[in-house]
Amino acid sequence: MADVLRQQITAGRFDAGRLSRRFGASRNAVREALGLLRDEGLVSRQPGVGTVVTTPKYGHGLDRLAGLAETLTGCGTVVNEVRVVEAVAELPAAIAERLEVAPGAGGVHLERLRWLGGLPLSLDTSYLTADVGAAVVAGDLTGRDVFALIEERTGCPLERAEVAVHAVAADANTAALLQIPCGAAVFAIERRTRVRGGRAVDVESIRIRADRMILRTTVPRGPVSG
Structure with missing residues (x-):
């Protein structure tokens, strides 16, 4: 039952x-x-x-590359509380490796707290390449998805993203921002997004309240890969 x-x-x-x-x-x-x-x-x-x-759950599909606000169309207004917007002269080595650039190439660091229905939904931390980041931060970071801003302001269509999803216990800072108990389970999504041609332009680390979101996908059955 x-x-x-x-x-x-x-x-x-x-x-x-x-x-x-x-x-x-x-x-x-x-x-x-x-x-x-x-x-x-x-x-x-x-x-x-x-x-x-207790809290309504919202679905987020994993079978199509889409921003959170785009996915939640019809569920209410997604508001992005912009917490960090900064140009970074020297990228952290791990971030530079994922963006496939040298650390000295620099980039743009964003952190946004997503709200839906008056409650926090996710904490999104993004690093973008310097040129794409400069274009994105000139747009509406409060009301728009980063994906939409990349395509609109650079003219480069997104092609694909590599995504890993796992569960982690919220640390004290994340828990306070998401208004959940410290140690509560959250979805951790690590994503690297590429524009047409395969260039990596955006790496994200997203923490989503597991009590508010369901991750869904449709998985076909095919031949067993070797």
Whole structure:
């Protein structure tokens, strides 16, 4: 029962008032399932209201290169709180390696806190090559995705990105910014984006509240690779 309800919540179809009738389950079974979901922080009990979803979850597909605001079209207004915008004369060695440039080539460092529905959603840290970064920071960093700004202000279409997703425990600073307990699980997305022709122009490290976001993709089955 808990597994079924969890799937309903993540699909945005939770209706606590009709659980027993919908699933043909006893009240005790529903009560036990809801207890498990409360322990997971997915639902809460509110006096006079009943059981409600604690925080709505939003879907973010991984099968298409898209910015967060683009992905969340129709879910509300995404607001970017710009925390850091700086030109960097010497890139950190690890960042320069990922951008496939020399550290002395410099670049632009951005940090933005994403808000949706009045709550923080993600903390995005980006490093861009010097030329692309200069074009991007001249645009609307508060209201636009970096991807859209790269394409619009440089005229270079994005081609692809290499993406790695894993789970980490939020450190004290990240937890404070995202308004979650220190040590809470967050999605960590590491992404390197390339424009047409294969040039790397943007590397990002994104921390997303796992209680607010679901990462989805469609995966075809094909021949086993050697």
